[in-house]
Amino acid sequence: xxxxxxxxxxxxxxxxxxxxxxxxxxxxxxxxxxxxxxxxxxxxxxxxxxxxxxxxxxxxxxxxxxxxxxxxxxxxxxxxxxxxxxxxxxxxxxxxxxxxxxxxxxxxxxxxxxxxxxxxxxxxxxxxxxxxxxxxxxxxxxxxxxxxxxxxxxxxxxxxxxxxxxxxxxxxxxxxxxxxxxxxxxxxxxxxxxxxxxxxxxxxxxxxxxxxxxxxxxxxxxxxxxxxxxxxxxxxxxxxxxxxxxxxxxxxxxxxxxxxxxxxxxxxxxxxxxxxxxxxxxxxxxxxxxxxxxxxxxxxxxxxxxxxxxxxxxxxxxxxxxxxxxxxxxxxxxxxxxxxxxxxxxxxxxxx
Amino acid sequence: xxxxxxxxxxxxxxxxxxxxxxxxxxxxxxxxxxxxxxxxxxxxxxxxxxxxxxxxxxxxxxxxxxxxxxxxxxxxxxxxxxxxxxxxxxxxxxxxxxxxxxxxxxxxxxxxxxxxxxxxxxxxxxxxxxxxxxxxxxxxxxxxxxxxxxxxxxxxxxxxxxxxxxxxxxxxxxxxxxxxxxxxxxxxxxxxxxxxxxxxxxxxxxxxxxxxxxxxxxxxxxxxxxxxxxxxxxxxxxxxxxxxxxxxxxxxxxxxxxxxxxxxxxxxxxxxxxxxxxxxxxxxxxxxxxxxxxxxxxxxxxxxxxxxxxxxxxxxxxxxxxxxxxxxxxxxxxxxxxxxxxxxxxxxxxxxxxxxxxxxxxxxxxxxxxxxxxxxxxxxxxxxxxxxxxxxxxxx
Numbered sequence: 077x078x079x080x081x082x083x084x085x086x087x088x089x090x091x092x093x094x095x096x097x098x099x100x101x102x103x104x105x106x107x108x109x110x111x112x113x114x115x116x117x118x119x120x121x122x123x124x125x126x127x128x129x130x131x132x133x134x135x136x137x138x139x140x141x142x143x144x145x146x147x148x149x150x151x152x153x154x155x156x157x158x159x160x161x162x163x164x165x166x167x168x169x170x171x172x173x174x175x176x177x178x179x180x181x182x183x184x185x186x187x188x189x190x191x192x193x194x195x196x197x198x199x200x201x202x203x204x205x206x207x208x209x210x211x212x213x214x215x216x217x218x219x220x221x222x223x224x225x226x227x228x229x230x231x232x233x234x235x236x237x238x239x240x241x242x243x244x245x246x247x248x249x250x251x252x253x254x255x256x257x258x259x260x261x262x263x264x265x266x267x268x269x270x271x272x273x274x275x276x277x278x279x280x281x282x283x284x285x286x287x288x289x290x291x292x293x294x295x296x297x298x299x300x301x302x303x304x305x306x307x308x309x310x311x312x313x314x315x316x317x318x319x320x321x322x323x324x325x326x327x328x329x330x331x332x333x334x335x336x337x338x339x340x341x342x343x344x345x346x347x348x349x350x351x352x353x354x355x356x357x358x359x360x361x362x363x364x365x366x367x368x369x370x371x372x373x374x375x376x377x378x379x380x381x382x383x384x385x386x387x388x389x390x391x392x393x394x395x396x397x398x399x400x401x402x403x404x405x406x407x408x409x410x411x412x413x414x415x416x417x418x419x420x421x422x423x424x425x426x427x428x
Numbered sequence: 429x430x431x432x433x434x435x436x437x438x439x440x441x442x443x444x445x446x447x448x449x450x451x452x453x454x455x456x457x458x459x460x461x462x463x464x465x466x467x468x469x470x471x472x473x474x475x476x477x478x479x480x481x482x483x484x485x486x487x488x489x490x491x492x493x494x495x496x497x498x499x500x501x502x503x504x505x506x507x508x509x510x511x512x513x514x515x516x517x518x519x520x521x522x523x524x525x526x527x528x529x530x531x532x533x534x535x536x537x538x539x540x541x542x543x544x545x546x547x548x549x550x551x552x553x554x555x556x557x558x559x560x561x562x563x564x565x566x567x568x569x570x571x572x573x574x575x576x577x578x579x580x581x582x583x584x585x586x587x588x589x590x591x592x593x594x595x596x597x598x599x600x601x602x603x604x605x606x607x608x609x610x611x612x613x614x615x616x617x618x619x620x621x622x623x624x625x626x627x628x629x630x631x632x633x634x635x636x637x638x639x640x641x642x643x644x645x646x647x648x649x650x651x652x653x654x655x656x657x658x659x660x661x662x663x664x665x666x667x668x669x670x671x672x673x674x675x676x677x678x679x680x681x682x683x684x685x686x687x688x689x690x691x692x693x694x695x696x697x698x699x700x701x702x703x704x705x706x707x708x709x710x711x712x713x714x715x716x717x718x719x720x721x722x723x724x725x726x727x728x729x730x731x732x733x734x735x736x737x738x739x740x741x742x743x744x745x746x747x748x749x750x751x752x753x754x755x756x757x758x759x760x761x762x763x764x765x766x767x768x769x770x771x772x773x774x775x776x777x778x779x780x781x782x783x784x785x786x787x788x789x790x791x792x793x794x795x796x797x798x799x800x801x802x803x804x805x806x807x808x809x810x811x812x813x814x815x816x817x818x819x820x821x822x823x824x
Binding site: 311324325327328329330331 | 640643644646647650651653654657
């Protein structure tokens, strides 16, 4: 191990550029192997040296390599957790790097932040560190430039953070209405990553039943969720009466309108609709707005088994009589039944 | 009492005073004796005093309806509106007040005239001009003259570019005229000036209304597009089946893919032009009874149904009495005893149709012509005298 201590001495700020450069290249290699990562686990000073380079290094090439090593490091939950516990300043400095598309390491900074938020526990720590600056990230995510794909991973960061209730509350703040800024990316022709991040975040927000009425009535989320699920068969098979139950934006979209081609996106959208069915208000709203017809037509052409299962679950909720319980999430289900249901879902997926 | 009079009175002796009094009394007596007796009529009486009062210029609460002003009012008016006595600004202000007064009384046309007169003064006071235009805009708005109201609002803004009330009025006008772009633009201008809460709320409501209206328009456009596409597809399908069935049309199709107008000319069939159901043609059909000069109309005849099926459906088993001849005998049409004919387009002669034939089979005949979208047939009583005569007459 001692030889590695020497290696890390070369990473000191005072060390000559040439030796520092060679050393950091080697460190990048280390972060890609289990043995190398174990060095970081056993000696926290390595991590500290790396963080200092990320924050302060003047040489662009060396600094970029430090970022690269940090990306690798942050993808491991235990190491991420250690960084979040002790390197708050470094993490905070990443927000500025990630929010400015002109910075050299913008893409890596976004990837590190998204990595750091991968587990719920780490997400909670990260949220505490960056909440105050998070608006910068939203604005960066929503501004368009020819290089904005570099910031696509901010979407994953949001998606990871919104497993936390406090982050969801922040997105659905009635004054700032941040969630609305993500909505255009649901239908915009943008990169798959960005769309995935935006829809993942929105889906997470639908888990909060207390916001259902606001999301449907005020944010007008339903047409946004339905629109990507509508393909040409909806226009072909629905008569006027059924068609005009749909939200206005979703009516008569014509034979040219195709479904979103990414099954992950379709699944997340249907999951969101499913979540909205947890409240009586949401169920009634979805039933009154012809969601059933869209799902019925989707089911006829859907090939992806996981989307099909999701679709069937939703259709069941939409066609059944109104249950006694207002909020389905408050319903207590005996654990043995949960197990049975899960089994059935898995089997259903296998059959398809 | 003046001092002079007092002096005079003091100088008179008691006698002179008595004499003067008597003379005055006599003269008065004399005067009344010479007067003609007549009743006093001009005073206000209890029944009419309110009306009198309301018509008197000093107490009037409204101007006269005849347009002619009482002299007193006319005089006051002249003082108020005299161009020599008043500056253009004073006049404009007077006209504005006048207009406001008339507006309150809901006399909108007169109010507009007042504001217009005020505008005509071309005062240099920009604020006053803006108010005059805006008030006229509001009045025009009340009369549903939204176009004029919008123009006035814009004029008001020319004089006073930050006049939020004028912008609000413009928003309402644009919305009433469904000018969505302009409406939203004025809304943005209002919000950019940080209006009070009520105005902001109202403005946001108009933005929302515009957005919904836009969605509806867009939806309607898509709907029309879809309907047009469906119509074209239906037409194409119809053309295909007509071509497949070897149907000859009159008037003929100008080009093999475009059908002529197939709307039936018979009023009873007008709403039932030939259509397609499950790859079959559904025809409107005319059955003509020349002997009784009547026609039966079949609105929807599936081309695969036979003539027997169709006649059975129409008659059941019951013979129908159609007419009584001059000699008093009834002409009875028994479905078992009917013969259907069509006119050959080649020879002009009737060609018999057998009950087992389908409409499709007959229409496909080379000498069958569908005229004006309706296949038509003669129906005659088999072996009747009339049939014989009719067949002889036709096509010879």
